[in-house]
Amino acid sequence: MTAWEIKGWCPGALRPMQSGDGLVVRIRPPLGRLTPQQAEAIATAAETYGNGIIDLSARANLQLRGVTEASHPRLIDDLRAHSLIDPDIETESLRNLIMTPFRDAESTALAATLTAALTRMPNLPSKFGFALDTGPRPVLMQASADIRVERAADGRLILRPDGHPLGQRVTDFGQQAIAMANWFVQSGGVTNGRGRMAALIAKGHIPPNCTLAPAEPLPTPTPGLHPDGALVALAFGQMRAETLHALAAPGHELRPTPWRMLLIVGARTLPQIPGLITDPTDPILRITACTGAPACPQAQGDTRGLARHLAPHLAATQTLHISGCAKGCAHPSAAETTLTATGTGYDLIRNGTAHDTPSLTALTPQAILDHLKAPNAPHL
Ligand code: SF4
Numbered sequence: 001m002t003a004w005e006i007k008g009w010c011p012g013a014l015r016p017m018q019s020g021d022g023l024v025v026r027i028r029p030p031l032g033r034l035t036p037q038q039a040e041a042i043a044t045a046a047e048t049y050g051n052g053i054i055d056l057s058a059r060a061n062l063q064l065r066g067v068t069e070a071s072h073p074r075l076i077d078d079l080r081a082h083s084l085i086d087p088d089i090e091t092e093s094l095r096n097l098i099m100t101p102f103r104d105a106e107s108t109a110l111a112a113t114l115t116a117a118l119t120r121m122p123n124l125p126s127k128f129g130f131a132l133d134t135g136p137r138p139v140l141m142q143a144s145a146d147i148r149v150e151r152a153a154d155g156r157l158i159l160r161p162d163g164h165p166l167g168q169r170v171t172d173f174g175q176q177a178i179a180m181a182n183w184f185v186q187s188g189g190v191t192n193g194r195g196r197m198a199a200l201i202a203k204g205h206i207p208p209n210c211t212l213a214p215a216e217p218l219p220t221p222t223p224g225l226h227p228d229g230a231l232v233a234l235a236f237g238q239m240r241a242e243t244l245h246a247l248a249a250p251g252h253e254l255r256p257t258p259w260r261m262l263l264i265v266g267a268r269t270l271p272q273i274p275g276l277i278t279d280p281t282d283p284i285l286r287i288t289a290c291t292g293a294p295a296c297p298q299a300q301g302d303t304r305g306l307a308r309h310l311a312p313h314l315a316a317t318q319t320l321h322i323s324g325c326a327k328g329c330a331h332p333s334a335a336e337t338t339l340t341a342t343g344t345g346y347d348l349i350r351n352g353t354a355h356d357t358p359s360l361t362a363l364t365p366q367a368i369l370d371h372l373k374a375p376n377a378p379h380l
Contacts, residue, residue, distance in 0.1 A: 010026065010059075010093070010096070010126055010127060011024050011025070011026045011063070012025075012026050012028070012086075012089065012092040012093060013025050013026060013027050013028075013075075013076060013079060013084070013085055013086075013092065014076065014085065014086065014088070014089045014092050015089050015092070015093070016067060016072065018297075019065065019291070019295055019296060019297065020293075020294055020295045020296050020297040020299070021051060021053075021065055021066045021294070021295040022050070022051065022065065022066040022067050022068055023066075023067040023068065023069070023072060024055075024063050024064070024065055024067075025050070025063065025064045025067050025072070025075060026057065026061050026062070026063045027042060027061060027062045027063070027064070027079065027084050028061050028086075028092065028095055028096075028097075029060075029061070029062065029084070029256060030083065030084070031099065031108060031111050031112075032060060032097070032098065032099035032101070032111070032255055032256065033253055033254070033255050033265075034253065034254045034255070034256070035253060036248045036249075036250075036251045036252060036253070036254070037082065037248075038082050038083070038084055039244055039247060039248035039254050040244075040245065040248040040249075041078065041079065041081075041082040041084070042054065042062060042064070042079070042082075042084070042244060043241040043242075043244035043245045043248060044078075044241070044245075045064065045075055045078050045079060046064045046241040046244070047241045048071075048075075048078075049064070049067050049068075049071035049072070049074060049075035049078075050064040050065055050066040050067045050071070050075075051065055051066025052066070052240055052241045052242075053065040053066060053238060053239075053240060053241075054238070054239050054240070054241060054244055055237055055238050056234055056237040056238070056239070056256055056257075056260055056261075056262065057237065057258075058143065058144060058237075058258050058260075059096070059098055059129065059143070059144060059258055060098050060099075060143075060256040060257050060258045061256065062256060065295065091118075091119075093126050094118040094119070094121065094124075095115065095118060096126075096127070096128060096129030096130065096145075097111065097114060097115070097129065097130050097131075097132065098129065098130070098131045098132070098133075098140055098143050098144075098145055098258055099111060099131075099132045099255075100131075100132065100133050100134060100135045100139055100140055101228065101231075101255040101256075101257050101263040102135040102139065102226070102227075102228050102263075103134075103135070103228070104134060104135065104136075106134060106157075107132060107134050110132055110134060110149060110157075110173060111132055113173050113174045114130060114132065114173070114174070114177060116174065117173075117174040117175075117177050117178050120178050121177075121178055121181045121182075122181055122182050122184075122185045123185070123190075124181060124184075124185070124190070125190055125193055125194050125195050125196070126193075127144075127194070127196065128146045128181075128184075128195070128196065128197070129144060129145045129146055129147075130145055130146070130147050130148070130149075130177070131143060131145035131147075131148045131149065132149050133148055133149060133150045134149055134150070134151060134157065135151070135218075136151060136155070136215065137151070137215045137216055137217060137218045138150045138151070138214050138215065138217040138218065139217065139218045139220070139221065140258065141217050142220065142258075143258035144258075145162055146161070146162050146184070146196055146197035146198070147159065147160075147161060147162065147177060147180050147181065147197065148160045148161075148162060148167070148214075149170065149173070150167065150214040150215070151214065151215050152167075152169075152212045152213065152214060152215060153213070153215045153216075155215075156169065156170070157169075157170035157173070158170060158212045158214060159173070159176050159177065159180060160210070160214060161180060161184075161197050161201055161206075161207055161210065162196070162197040162198045162201070163197055163198030163199075163200075163201035163202060164201045164206060164207075164210055165213060166210040166211055166212055166213055167210055167212055167213075167214065168180075168207070168208075168209045168210055168211075168212070169209075169211075169212055180207055183207045183208075184197060184200060184207075187200060187205045188200070188205075189205075220259055221257075221259065221261070222280035222285075223261060223270075223277055223278050223279065223280050223282075223285075224270070224278065224280055225267075225268070225269075225270065226263070228263060228265060228266075229252070229263050229264045229265040229266050229267045230263070230264045230267035230268075230269070230270050230271065230278075231257070231261050231262070231263050231264075232247075232261060232262055232264065232270070232271065232273075232276040232277065232278055233259075233260055233261045233276070233277040233278075233282075233285055234260055234261070234262070234275070234276065234277065235275075235277060235284045235304075235308075236260070236284075236287075236288075236289050236304050236307070237260035238304075239275050239276075240275060242274075242275070243273055243274065243275035243276065246271070246273040246274075247262065247264065247271070247273065247276075250264075250267070250271075252264045252265050252266055252267055253265040253266070283311040283312065283314045284307065284308065284311045286311075286314060286317075286318065286319045286320065287307040287310070287311055287314070287319070287320045287321075287322065288319075288320070288321045288322070288330045288331045288335070289303040289304045289306075289307040289321075289322040289323075289330060290303055290322075290323055290324050290328075290329045290330035291303070291304075291324065291329075292304060292322075292323075292324030292341065293324060293341070296324055296325075298324070298325050298327065299324030299325055299341065300324060300325045300340075300341040300342050300343040301324060301341025301342070301343065301345075301346065302324075302341070303322045303323065303324045303341065304322075306322055306339070306346075306365055306368075307320070307322050309365060309369070310322075310368065310369065310372065313369060313372040313373060314372070318336070318337070319335065319336050319337070320335075320336075320337050320338075320339065321335035321336075321337070321338040321339070321354070322338075322339045322341075322346075323338060323339070323340045323341065323354035324341050325340070325341060325354070326340055326342075326354050326355035327354065327355070328340075328353050328354030328355060331353075331354070332353065333353065334351055334352050334353050334356070335351075335352075335353070336350070336351065337349070337350055338350075338352060338353065338354050338356075339363070339368065340354045340355070340358070342361070342362070344362050345361070345362035345363050345364055345367075346362075346363045346364075346365075346368060347360070347361050347362070347363070348360040348361075348363060348368070
């Protein structure tokens with residue numbers, strides 16, 4: 001039994017989720033990209049129907065916040081007019097697909113094949129997803145996905161179940177993706193409508209013909225200029241509609257990434273737009289903080305205000321996870337240092353998750369800062 005609520009499903013646009021600041025409406029960009037016109041439409045919709053805040057999720061989707069029951073239908077109409085809405089809830093919930101922002105000629109065709117195959121998949125848990133990580137070397141291994149398409153060292157494609165080091169040579173991508181999803185269900189991967197591939201693999205189940213390793217993965221990219229364009233980061237993956245308007249204005253395609261960054265395709269200079277982080281050494285990039293209070297109804301305290309307060313005092317390579325409650329949405333795995341809001345201050349957990357045993361409890365923001373500044377204090 002946990003003290004927090006486990007929803008077990010992801011919000012969409014057609015099936016939004018209630019939060020502390022209204023409905024959260026998640027837009028899954030078709031083929032992982034936004035035309036400048038679509039980006040402009042989303043920015044306008046965020047201002048018109050929501051509170052102007054736009055999140056970039058860990059699955060490279062965009063979320064509008066502060067939408068009301070009354071404004072939701074008109075929002076959907078506007079987004080549908082820009083081809084940003086699936087035909088129905090079932091199609092929307094099936095389309096859990098992350099694509100590498102660094103594409104090659106094959107990526108779009110593979111995405112179309114997978115999209116068509118989704119309708120022939122078995123009944124999969126709503127968090128079950130796919131990653132098309134088809135650049136020369138994988139970059140999405142840390143992003144949430146259950147079935148991954150990557151390249152082996154020889155450049156040919158493999159289909160790899162998450163949690164297993166080896167994958168199958170791709171010969172008929174659509175059929176193989178369906179077969180692996182069927183294998184997952186038939187091997188007992190789903191319990192009470194939930195389940196993830198890595199958990200099934202961890203129990204010793206391995207799909208057939210998985211014999212090929214992916215190429216050496218690339219490190220997670222940082223903000224700056226890349227061969228495909230300019231990567232810009234958003235503090236905590238959040239921006240205001242004005243920032244998206246400014247990003248859309250020069251007319252570049254935008255590709256959301258699972259790293260709280262957007263790729264401005266083809267840009268040769270870094271934009272100077274308020275709300276964007278272009279310096280890879282900015283300490284705010286080393287802090288992970290969930291929505292927290294007041295926008296999340298389960299939060300026991302502020303997260304992002306504290307993060308901005310602490311960021312200038314972090315040591316050069318130090319990382320920090322700040323969680324509004326013990327659920328730890330923003331960083332479910334263990335972190336070097338976690339601060340968990342409890343309602344009576346913050347618990348400090350070292351090398352653990354937001355709900356692990358703390359080494360210090362009931363810290364005030366000032367006590368945390370003092371701890372950071374004290375020269376001989378144990379490192380936070
Ligand atoms: S971890 Fe953060 S976002 Fe998740 S439920 Fe708790 S307060 Fe809300």
